[in-house]
Amino acid sequence: MTTDNSGDVRLSGIGKTYGAFTAVHPLDLTVPQGSFFALLGASGCGKTTTLRMIAGLEEPTSGTVHLGDQDVTHLPPYKRPVNTVFQSYALFPHLDIFENVAFGLRRRGIKSVKKQVEDMLDLVQLGEQARKKPHQLSGGQQQRVAVARALINHPKVLLLDEPLGALDLKLRRQMQLELKRIQTEVGITFIHVTHDQEEAMTMADTVAVMNGGRVEQLGAPTDLYENPRTTFVANFLGTSNLIEAEVDTRSDEDIVLKAAGDKLVLPAARCSAPAPAGGKVLVGIRPEKIALAHADDAGSIPEGRNRLTGKIADASFIGVSTQYVIDSPACAELSVYVQNVERDARLVPGADVVLHWSPAHTFGLDAAQAIDAGTGEEVAA
Amino acid sequence: MPVVNWLKRHLVVIAGLFTLAYLLLPNVIVTVFSFNKPKGRFNYQWQQFSLDAWKQPCGVADMCNSLSISLQIAVWATLGATVLGTMISFALVRYRFRARGAINSLIFLPMAMPEVVMAASLLTLFLNMGAQLGFWTILIAHIMFCLSFVVTAVKARVMSMDPRLEEAARDLYAGPVQTFLRVTLPIAAPGIAAGALLSFALSFDDFIITNFNAGSTVTFPMFVWGSAQRGTPVQINVIGTAMFLLAVLLVLVSMLINNRRNSQKA
Amino acid sequence: MSTLTEAPPPLAPAEPTAKPPRKRGRFTPYWLLLPGILWLVVFFALPLVYQASTSVQTGSLEEGYKVTWHFATYWNAFSEYWPQFLRSIFYAAGATVLCLLLGYPLAYLIAFRAGRWRNLIMILVIAPFFTSFLIRTLAWKTILADNGPVVHALNSLHILDLTNFLGWTAGDRVLATPLAVVCGLTYNFLPFMILPLYTSLERIDGRLHEAAGDLYAKPSTTFRKVTFPLSMPGVVSGTLLTFIPAAGDYVNSELLGSTDTRMIGNVIQTQFLRILDYPTAAALSFILMAAILVMVTIYIRRSGTEDLV
Numbered sequence: 001m002t003t004d005n006s007g008d009v010r011l012s013g014i015g016k017t018y019g020a021f022t023a024v025h026p027l028d029l030t031v032p033q034g035s036f037f038a039l040l041g042a043s044g045c046g047k048t049t050t051l052r053m054i055a056g057l058e059e060p061t062s063g064t065v066h067l068g069d070q071d072v073t074h075l076p077p078y079k080r081p082v083n084t085v086f087q088s089y090a091l092f093p094h095l096d097i098f099e100n101v102a103f104g105l106r107r108r109g110i111k112s113v114k115k116q117v118e119d120m121l122d123l124v125q126l127g128e129q130a131r132k133k134p135h136q137l138s139g140g141q142q143q144r145v146a147v148a149r150a151l152i153n154h155p156k157v158l159l160l161d162e163p164l165g166a167l168d169l170k171l172r173r174q175m176q177l178e179l180k181r182i183q184t185e186v187g188i189t190f191i192h193v194t195h196d197q198e199e200a201m202t203m204a205d206t207v208a209v210m211n212g213g214r215v216e217q218l219g220a221p222t223d224l225y226e227n228p229r230t231t232f233v234a235n236f237l238g239t240s241n242l243i244e245a246e247v248d249t250r251s252d253e254d255i256v257l258k259a260a261g262d263k264l265v266l267p268a269a270r271c272s273a274p275a276p277a278g279g280k281v282l283v284g285i286r287p288e289k290i291a292l293a294h295a296d297d298a299g300s301i302p303e304g305r306n307r308l309t310g311k312i313a314d315a316s317f318i319g320v321s322t323q324y325v326i327d328s329p330a331c332a333e334l335s336v337y338v339q340n341v342e343r344d345a346r347l348v349p350g351a352d353v354v355l356h357w358s359p360a361h362t363f364g365l366d367a368a369q370a371i372d373a374g375t376g377e378e379v380a381a
Numbered sequence: 382m383p384v385v386n387w388l389k390r391h392l393v394v395i396a397g398l399f400t401l402a403y404l405l406l407p408n409v410i411v412t413v414f415s416f417n418k419p420k421g422r423f424n425y426q427w428q429q430f431s432l433d434a435w436k437q438p439c440g441v442a443d444m445c446n447s448l449s450i451s452l453q454i455a456v457w458a459t460l461g462a463t464v465l466g467t468m469i470s471f472a473l474v475r476y477r478f479r480a481r482g483a484i485n486s487l488i489f490l491p492m493a494m495p496e497v498v499m500a501a502s503l504l505t506l507f508l509n510m511g512a513q514l515g516f517w518t519i520l521i522a523h524i525m526f527c528l529s530f531v532v533t534a535v536k537a538r539v540m541s542m543d544p545r546l547e548e549a550a551r552d553l554y555a556g557p558v559q560t561f562l563r564v565t566l567p568i569a570a571p572g573i574a575a576g577a578l579l580s581f582a583l584s585f586d587d588f589i590i591t592n593f594n595a596g597s598t599v600t601f602p603m604f605v606w607g608s609a610q611r612g613t614p615v616q617i618n619v620i621g622t623a624m625f626l627l628a629v630l631l632v633l634v635s636m637l638i639n640n641r642r643n644s645q646k647a
Numbered sequence: 648m649s650t651l652t653e654a655p656p657p658l659a660p661a662e663p664t665a666k667p668p669r670k671r672g673r674f675t676p677y678w679l680l681l682p683g684i685l686w687l688v689v690f691f692a693l694p695l696v697y698q699a700s701t702s703v704q705t706g707s708l709e710e711g712y713k714v715t716w717h718f719a720t721y722w723n724a725f726s727e728y729w730p731q732f733l734r735s736i737f738y739a740a741g742a743t744v745l746c747l748l749l750g751y752p753l754a755y756l757i758a759f760r761a762g763r764w765r766n767l768i769m770i771l772v773i774a775p776f777f778t779s780f781l782i783r784t785l786a787w788k789t790i791l792a793d794n795g796p797v798v799h800a801l802n803s804l805h806i807l808d809l810t811n812f813l814g815w816t817a818g819d820r821v822l823a824t825p826l827a828v829v830c831g832l833t834y835n836f837l838p839f840m841i842l843p844l845y846t847s848l849e850r851i852d853g854r855l856h857e858a859a860g861d862l863y864a865k866p867s868t869t870f871r872k873v874t875f876p877l878s879m880p881g882v883v884s885g886t887l888l889t890f891i892p893a894a895g896d897y898v899n900s901e902l903l904g905s906t907d908t909r910m911i912g913n914v915i916q917t918q919f920l921r922i923l924d925y926p927t928a929a930a931l932s933f934i935l936m937a938a939i940l941v942m943v944t945i946y947i948r949r950s951g952t953e954d955l956v
Contacts, residue, residue, distance in 0.1 A: 094873075
């Protein structure tokens with residue numbers, strides 16, 4: 001590994017306001033050289049504005065942008081060693097594919113572009129299409145042209161603004177892997193803006209989840225998923241069951257909670273809230289971590305596991321798994337995903353069940369937050 | 382050099398505003414000179430302020446008469462061209478038939494032909510047929526050249542309309558006539574209105590074709606033309622100013638109504 | 648619509664794309680087209696045929712005219728009036744270039760820089776249409792008056808010396824010179840340049856400008872390589888909408904010019920309405936029509952608009 005840091009992106013106190021509206025609250029962020037970084041959030045969360053400030057398409061209201069050691073805050077986009085793959089690509093409709101890809105090189109006064117452009121088109125497997133116009137290509141091909149047009153300039157950083165948003169699901173999967181491959185191959189820093197949590201987790205090494213102009217949490221995809229620190233992250237990344245509970249006792253290792261008469265254990269290290277004895281905490285558990293047993297078999301559940309009782313309200317079979325909705329005294333609608341390995345015929349709507357899971361999979365959140373933040377069903381503020 | 386930089390950044394704005402001034406300067410002059418009290422027959426030099434012309438807008442012989450002829454012709458020409466043009470547009474967008482290309486060229490050509498050529502050839506026709514030149518020949522000519530503009534405006538609107546809307550109407554038990562009246566026509570209405578407005582303006586303001594085919598009938602533009610030779614009464618400027626203000630007022634009112642409607646919806 | 652709408656749909660051959668859907672009612676389109684098209688055939692196409700025939704007739708007003716295939720009229724008309732033809736082309740071309748130079752910044756301003764002023768500026772561009780263009784053209788007599796501020800300014804800046812040298816003006820005057828006529832033509836047809844320019848500029852996706860900036864194009868390069876090429880359809884239709892009517896115009900030459908600035912429109916008008924030499928007048932309008940048609944065709948070919956999206 002080299003210690004070259006010229007591809008580091010450092011944002012210090014960068015913020016953007018439009019009149020009275022704050023699009024991005026001042027934030028600090030460092031994206032190390034060579035990483036694949038994703039800014040994830042719902043539309044209007046400030047992720048695109050942040051990206052555009054890095055690209056130079058938007059002037060920040062406060063703070064600075066550094067590329068390596070160079071302060072680029074006030075450089076216009078055409079003087080920054082940064083290139084962008086635009087949302088819906090922004091390919092020049094009057095130029096053919098070759099000229100689109102050659103555009104940046106020509107602007108920098110490079111005369112012999114043929115070899116480079118052809119190599120780049122080969123990299124994205126479009127060598128045959130060089131003389132076609134953008135509208136003659138399919139969505140996936142246009143996307144690859146957009147990537148080629150940016151990459152050919154060997155930018156320090158490549159910015160991708162919802163690059164796969166216009167593609168259908170299957171093609172999107174394919175392009176996710178393709179982009180990841182290209183990133184590994186060229187080794188430059190990618191900053192990727194998306195609202196698709198699966199896309200962010202598949203491709204990025206580091207994900208920053210943004211909400212309301214702030215970074216809610218930053219980390220590796222597995223870290224964010226397994227140990228969310230806010231209800232927004234818990235709900236926005238996948239699905240979480242959040243149960244309101246009261247702290248009963250706590251030790252250095254564990255917190256013991258009570259939820260509607262049932263006792264739950266939570267490792268103290270996995271609780272992001274202060275949780276004093278007698279206080280309230282939101283207990284979180286992912287649907288796929290929960291096991292389901294019929295009430296008649298309750299005795300066979302091993303000791304030391306968290307349990308809740310309930311009744312099956314709904315069951316939908318979706319192939320690899322069955323998704324149950326459980327009505328429990330502790331929580332009205334608990335989701336449980338059970339792998340279809342051995343199907344228990346008694347688990348039908350109306351059946352009494354016991355839910356159980358390992359305390360190590362439990363996480364605790366501050367109960368002062370909106371419990372439905374990031375579900376897409378919360379009441380707009 | 383901050384001044385130079387500022388100029389560079391705003392060059393387009395400065396040049397654009399210069400053009401806007403160039404476009405509006407004559408209207409300013411027309412308005413200012415409507416308050417003039419000229420010496421002699423021509424109103425080209427500022428003498429002194431006077432409200433005379435505004436007090437007696439019809440104080441010049443034949444001027445208001447010509448104005449009323451122009452308005453009548455414009456109304457009928459708009460009506461005729463809008464009806465005929467709308468029918469053609471619907472046929473062109475909604476149906477396939479033979480000779481589309483020929484019909485499209487027939488509609489395009491009048492817009493791409495110098496007016497004087499159309500004017501001269503139409504006069505040849507009327508002379509050959511022995512037609513009496515006057516109100517009717519002017520009206521015929523105006524409907525002819527307005528037609529193409531209506532077709533262009535309405536066609537653009539109907540083309541951008543989703544044909545599935547009509548299918549949806551038919552699916553919801555609307556017969557062909559009802560579909561047309563309740564769905565197609567209301568959606569096409571802005572295009573039709575634009576075409577009609579354009580027709581009115583074109584017809585009212587037309588000089589060249591009218592001059593060839595008017596015989597002894599005098600429209601308002603012809604009156605102005607004649608007065609440029611004989612002497613320009615201030616009342617011409619009064620009419621010009623009033624028309625300009627009326628147009629701006631109408632647009633502003635319609636924009637205001639639109640804005641209010643939009644804000645109510647929001 | 649018509650009672651024939653219940654007829655079964657005729658079998659349509661598979662068409663490539665974007666053809667209007669064929670509806671029931673085989674004759675409906677023809678009924679819709681008939682009145683309007685008939686109007687255009689009788690009052691637009693037929694007159695051109697009549698005029699063609701008039702142009703090869705001989706005779707006099709008193710004795711009547713006969714078709715004698717006298718093509719010499721064309722040659723006579725052209726050899727007598729070629730200076731006016733040439734002048735029309737030059738004036739119209741000059742006015743078109745001026746319209747483009749003046750109109751482009753304003754169209755650009757409205758499309759990209761006007762913000763909340765966009766509607767207001769748009770209204771100000773269109774509103775003058777509602778004042779008779781003859782009245783507005785007469786206003787130029789005041790603006791360009793011999794002792795007016797414009798002529799004074801041009802004189803003291805020695806611009807008039809330059810235009811005198813070029814033959815655009817004469818002495819200390821602007822009125823009654825080619826410059827005044829071209830100024831008037833430019834003024835009258837400027838909106839016909841601005842509106843199509845605006846339409847095509849407004850259609851350009853703003854992200855294309857950002858993309859060009861992102862790919863190291865300076866603003867001026869972005870304009871040359873992206874904005875201007877993409878506005879070509881507007882440039883082409885704007886120049887046509889300006890050039891064609893300007894070449895046939897006689898109002899500006901009559902009101903702002905002199906006998907030395909007579910254009911072909913003036914000649915046609917005089918021949919037709921005063922001298923009553925119909926064959927010559929008809930021949931002249933046909934030459935004008937043919938000349939414009941040829942120039943326009945070459946222009947459209949060369950600008951290659953069909954290549955643009």
